[in-house]
Amino acid sequence: MALDRFQNTVDGKRVAVRETFESLDPFTGKPWALVPLDGPAEVEAAVAAARKAFRSPQWAGLTATARGKLLVRLADLIAENAERLAALETRDNGKLLAEMTAQLRYIPEWFRYFGGLADKIEGSVLPIDKAGMFAFTRREPIGVIAAIVPWNSPLMLLTWKLAPLLAAGNTVVIKPSEHTSVSALEFVKLFEQAGFPPGVVNTVTGMPLEVGVPLVNHPDVAKIAFTGGEPGGIAVYRAAAEGLKTVTLELGGKSANIVFADANIGNAVNGAISGIFAASGQTCIAGSRLLVQRSVHDQVVDGVVKLAATARIGNPSDAQTQVGPITTQAQRARVLSYLDIARAEGAEAVLGGKCPDAAELKDGWFVEPTIFTGVNNRMRIAREEVFGPVLSIIPFDDEEEAYAIANDSPYGLAAGLWTADIARAIRGSASLEAGTVWVNSYRAVSYMAPFGGYKRSGVGRESGQEAIDAYLQTKTVWIDTAGQVANPFIIR
Known part of the structure; x- marks a missing residue:
């Protein structure tokens, strides 16, 4: 042809x-x-x-x-x-x-x-x-x-x-x-x-x-x-x-998406999915680090895993598809290499972790939506930009620790913050070292809103x-x- x-x-x-x-x-x-x-x-x-x-x-x-x-x-x-x-x-x-x-x-x-x-x-x-x-x-x-x-x-x-x-x-x-x-x-x-x-x-x-x-x-x-x-x-x-x-x-970015215990958990779960699996994670603002307050950690993990597991992987031209392929073959190989790195560092893949095995996807450059738990902020999977559908979940105890983890990164493009406490939202938006901070939202842009990064x-x-x-x-x-x-x- x-x-x-x-x-x-x-x-x-x-x-x-x-x-x-x-x-x-x-x-x-x-x-x-x-x-x-x-x-x-x-x-x-x-x-x-x-x-x-x-x-x-x-x-x-x-x-x-x-x-x-x-x-x-x-x-x-x-x-x-x-x-x-x-x-x-x-x-x-x-x-x-x-x-x-x-x-x-x-x-x-x-x-x-x-x-x-x-x-x-x-x-x-x-x-x-x-x-x-x-x-x-x-x-x-x-x-x-x-x-x-x-x-x-x-x-x-x-x-x-x-x-x-x-x-x-x-x-x-x-x-x-x-x-x-x-x-x-x-x-x-x-x-x-x-x-x-x-x-x-x-x-x-x-x-x-x-x-x-x-x-x-x-x-x-x-x-x-x-x-x-x-x-x-x-x-x-x-x-x-x-x-x-x-x-x-x-x-680049390695954005932190932070969920506090007082947040609307259903909205936070949706925001976490949007932050990392929309566009197959191929966005600089991807919320690839999901920081979750320890008291709701298991609840959030359960919600994110259940929702991500329903994502329809397939032909990007099909209106029913929710996760498409990685754009280049080399980038897919890079994403897959990070899955091996994460496992070697001790992280646990609670969802995905490989290429899908459906026959209709065999020719495309797909990677399953992947979620890792047991991650700490010193791991490469938490510090380096993967640029694919790979989420690292990191627990924290209080505000001070959450912002310390979020800011402990060479990058500062974006961050998300989920809370019902307006005072915390204001404190967090001031404390986070990022060019964009979303509160109870993620991945919104506008021609009116300046966009760019802190640090690297x-x-x-x-x-x-x-x-x-x-x-x-x-x-x-x-x-x-x-x-x-x-x-x-x-x-x-």
Whole structure:
């Protein structure tokens, strides 16, 4: 059967494909699409197009209001194409079609929100202390942005970068994951339909060393916005430092989901399942450490095991499926290796712990929802990001111990807290070292809410009003109004 073929977009045109590589369907384990295999030459062309567009009157000459209207028009086009794009993402990364469809239907809100913010970017007049001088500030775009996105939620995580950077007036070169490039290649076609000038949004696809490295190192790239694993983030940060570029990094997590004895246990159980088994655990905010107060430990474990055992594993395109495959074969092997590590450390698998043996799942990259008890916070299974459907349950006695365990991690992306005590909720939200804290909820995001990590979970924030600041720089303008130059040998 012929494979679907896709092309990159550079300078508003579909690029002729020199060489390709296969994209694999995680449910079948078989190739389904051919993606351009780019290299340094393609990166050079894409950055040149973005740099040219950044300085062009068609983009730089637009009013901020006109930029905002383009983003709102794009939002409408995304809404019209949501189901088609969601189906491509599911085929490419194996996540549930229901999950991808929900994301695609919500993504337009980021473009509407930042479209509205585009003409709210303001400088200020300074009440300057120098007589005969007028001074003010301007907020200006940075330049060409490299947007590098992972395979777990490609278009949503790309949107978190694109909406603010475009609202601020920058241009972009997108490098999607080599495992899930297809949806981005189709997505960027909508920018042309919305009326964006050529070269404002460009794509390159291929392998990290041949495409990612030259993109990050390119002297005309002013900033890198990266979401992915910690090793990749460190490499990006190091390269950015050498080029004196700014970065936004959203990296790993080992989030604590904390259940106190006074919580609504049924809700907490549902929140624990949502935190780790939704998206097959392939999310940086996964609540992979479930901390349970000792007096309700057995009750919570029983509830979580019983509910997780009912999860329907299968074809991610089937509306009845609740747990899909792992996105890549290598990632599945990594998840399975952590199951062995956990057992060797003395943890007990009270659910799952292997690949499912159903005949209809044999070709896909599945791992059963797995729950470990007997875990302590020094074990690797509690300290290292697994990025799969693997839950570690850790008991605690009181608030102080709960927060100590939760914060005893190199990561600080998110945390959950389940309690009926509002004072405890406020104390906990202050005590937890995490960029997001959910109380009696888990895994909620919004275009209005800043998102990012403490510690090794990243640098900077995406979404919310402050996200646009990451793509702006400040210029101070001085104007002499006195008409007389003072002593030129003395600072004014």
